Amino acid sequence: MLEVKNLHVRVDDKEILKGMNITVAPGEVHSIMGPNGSGKSTLAQVLAGKEAYEVTEGEVTFQGKDLLDLEPEERACEGIFLAFQYPVEIPGVANTYLLREALNAKREYREEKPLKHVEFGKLARDKMKALGIGEDLLKRSVNAGFSGGEKKRNEIFQMQILEPTLAVLDETDSGLDIDALKIVANGVNSMRDSGRSFIVITHYQRLLNYIVPDFVHVMVDGKIVKSGGKELAQELEEKGYADF
Amino acid sequence: MSVDLEKLAQEEYKYGFVTDVEQEIAPKGLNEDVIRMISSKKNEPEWLLEWRLGAYERWKKMKEPRWAFLRYPKIDFNDISYYAAPKNNPRPKSLDEIDPEIKETYDKLGIPLEEQKMLAGVAVDAVFDSVSVFTTFKEKLAEEGVIFCSISEAVEEHPDLVRKYLGSVVPRGDNFYAALNSAVFTDGSFVYIPKGVRCPMELSTYFRINAENTGQFERTLIIAEEGSYVSYLEGCTAPQRDESQLHAAVVELIAHDDATIKYSTIQNWYPGDKQGKGGIYNFVTKRGRCIGRASRISWTQVETGSAITWKYPSCILEGDNSVGEFYSVALTNRLQQADTGTKMVHVGKNTSSTIISKGISAGEGQNIYRGLVEIGKNAEKARNYTQCDSMLIGDRCGAHTFPYIEVRNSTAHMEHEASTSKIGEDQMFYCRQRGLSAEDAVSLIVNGFCKEVFKELPFEFAVEAEKLLSVSLEGSVG
Numbered sequence: 001m002l003e004v005k006n007l008h009v010r011v012d013d014k015e016i017l018k019g020m021n022i023t024v025a026p027g028e029v030h031s032i033m034g035p036n037g038s039g040k041s042t043l044a045q046v047l048a049g050k051e052a053y054e055v056t057e058g059e060v061t062f063q064g065k066d067l068l069d070l071e072p073e074e075r076a077c078e079g080i081f082l083a084f085q086y087p088v089e090i091p092g093v094a095n096t097y098l099l100r101e102a103l104n105a106k107r108e109y110r111e112e113k114p115l116k117h118v119e120f121g122k123l124a125r126d127k128m129k130a131l132g133i134g135e136d137l138l139k140r141s142v143n144a145g146f147s148g149g150e151k152k153r154n155e156i157f158q159m160q161i162l163e164p165t166l167a168v169l170d171e172t173d174s175g176l177d178i179d180a181l182k183i184v185a186n187g188v189n190s191m192r193d194s195g196r197s198f199i200v201i202t203h204y205q206r207l208l209n210y211i212v213p214d215f216v217h218v219m220v221d222g223k224i225v226k227s228g229g230k231e232l233a234q235e236l237e238e239k240g241y242a243d244f
Numbered sequence: 245m246s247v248d249l250e251k252l253a254q255e256e257y258k259y260g261f262v263t264d265v266e267q268e269i270a271p272k273g274l275n276e277d278v279i280r281m282i283s284s285k286k287n288e289p290e291w292l293l294e295w296r297l298g299a300y301e302r303w304k305k306m307k308e309p310r311w312a313f314l315r316y317p318k319i320d321f322n323d324i325s326y327y328a329a330p331k332n333n334p335r336p337k338s339l340d341e342i343d344p345e346i347k348e349t350y351d352k353l354g355i356p357l358e359e360q361k362m363l364a365g366v367a368v369d370a371v372f373d374s375v376s377v378f379t380t381f382k383e384k385l386a387e388e389g390v391i392f393c394s395i396s397e398a399v400e401e402h403p404d405l406v407r408k409y410l411g412s413v414v415p416r417g418d419n420f421y422a423a424l425n426s427a428v429f430t431d432g433s434f435v436y437i438p439k440g441v442r443c444p445m446e447l448s449t450y451f452r453i454n455a456e457n458t459g460q461f462e463r464t465l466i467i468a469e470e471g472s473y474v475s476y477l478e479g480c481t482a483p484q485r486d487e488s489q490l491h492a493a494v495v496e497l498i499a500h501d502d503a504t505i506k507y508s509t510i511q512n513w514y515p516g517d518k519q520g521k522g523g524i525y526n527f528v529t530k531r532g533r534c535i536g537r538a539s540r541i542s543w544t545q546v547e548t549g550s551a552i553t554w555k556y557p558s559c560i561l562e563g564d565n566s567v568g569e570f571y572s573v574a575l576t577n578r579l580q581q582a583d584t585g586t587k588m589v590h591v592g593k594n595t596s597s598t599i600i601s602k603g604i605s606a607g608e609g610q611n612i613y614r615g616l617v618e619i620g621k622n623a624e625k626a627r628n629y630t631q632c633d634s635m636l637i638g639d640r641c642g643a644h645t646f647p648y649i650e651v652r653n654s655t656a657h658m659e660h661e662a663s664t665s666k667i668g669e670d671q672m673f674y675c676r677q678r679g680l681s682a683e684d685a686v687s688l689i690v691n692g693f694c695k696e697v698f699k700e701l702p703f704e705f706a707v708e709a710e711k712l713l714s715v716s717l718e719g720s721v722g
Contacts, residue, residue: 048677052669072676081677088674092692101688102678109679141692158678 001026001197002166007058009046016042018222027194031208032201034219035241040201044170048082049075077109079165083155083172090142098142099161127160131187148175156187168199173207185210205237220244263349270327279427282327286396299416299426306420312583313612313644316552326428328458346372369433369449391436392447395463398434409467413496413533421492421527425461432462437472446702448477459490468503475506492527501536508701513549520579523551530557534566542569544700546709548716558587561595568597571697575716576609585615590623599630602694605641614646621652634664635693687714
């Protein structure tokens, strides 16, 4: 589904990714762990198409397409979703409004009819309950005045509505208490199936107790230095990154 | 993406067509003869002609104001024609008598003049160049005692009211453009709401400039008697032409005890082309007097058109406990310039005013907020809240803020908040990551930015305003 080969990326003349490789097959959950500044979030942003990042070498293929050739919105419509580490606030734009526009943009891309207000409302309400999201959160401006936990739950809620093929979760666990963490993890687990893949970026092994990955990768200084199964996360938790 | 944007940029002003209709146009230039001609065309009484000539005398001695933060070539006032009217039956009694070309024009603009086709609950006065061509729902409104007609008709039918109030808010020598308007005003709307009446419909005037090399100088007068309520909306468009055209209007509002006037504007005059050629020069004086106790005047404006905008809808809060409000969205794209804001003059006790201004600059547009809050020495416990936000799209545009505050009474309570933000790359990326195109993302973010103002508009027009904003923003990213 996703193949990243020898990816080199610069930001402001500084090389952040230095030959990154990762292959994700349908249905797999990959976790990327690593110390601060190792380039984990950069990878997430590059996959989503952030313009400030300059790809100097390498290639990224997503479902047979050259991902780097696509605009951010085309990538989204092709099925890539990024749960942001820091979801931005958009004052005056109702949360539900952005989401309906987004869903309908995606449906239009696939040449499907847009969802009507009523249909969308029903869909949203079905998903909300499980995530403990209230009606008021839908009506409020996107992320404006949301608590840290509300922002993260909102990202997962958006993911559930948009039903991506590949979801990249960028430190979705940071700033969450244990109850919120479980809610978020359940939200992710309920979407796991043979056709959908996840890349879970995190500092802590804690999240991986709830979202159990198929593969764990250790990223240091812009590339993956070690890969393994879920037990690797446990090992990292005990020993830290000092050995790499 | 750039290819699509170019395409969009070319079709962005949708109202730029010209109506082919036989018109009577006054020769270019301004002198007493032209004023006498206009006055006699309209069968005006002697006092009004004298009033016009007096305004002209003052105007001749005045200098064009240049204090605004605007750059434009000198206007040659003798190169403008001051009167243009369709030849066929300029004041039809029924819809059948209207020139079909003109009727079609309004259909194209989305303002059908047939009452059954209208938005439910909106009465329209349609002004075409210098004359009002039709007013809908007049009979229905008359049942409630509401007068809604063109100002020319009001001069004939209700001369006492016109004489009493004309110039009582904006005196004929008030400023250069108001004096010019007072000398040559041709048409506009007149509204009178009797005591205790809540006007049963939205009233609206649709201004259309059509003729070439003419100016539009309309004058609107709204009087709300004690305890009455009216919501009024004006819309405006003009053909796409290479030469700039002058629009210098005057609007006067009078609110008596406990009366409320809500005045909304959706201004979409032709803004000029990409090189800044053509477009309307919009020099407008709008002012309301809250004469009565607890009266209220609320201005809401959405300004997306014109090459040059010079406009400061104001409230004089004379009555105790009166309220003035100003909600504004001004968008400048390409080479548009807008110097706009308000004046809130607090005279009475416990008067309060609210100013919410949202300026959006894109392309090479320049957006200026200019506001004055004046608290007089007898205005005990006056309150003002001002919020002034600017948003920049791209790095070639500008936003400027000139807030003036003059307080002569120590019991006043003033609040002022201001912000300038660049449309966030992060906000854009967030929306695009969710699947929205760059264009849609800008329009979504900007509409969110303007929410507080749009919610003041009557519902149908709020939807219209959002669409208009999106269209005006086309070509602003990429």
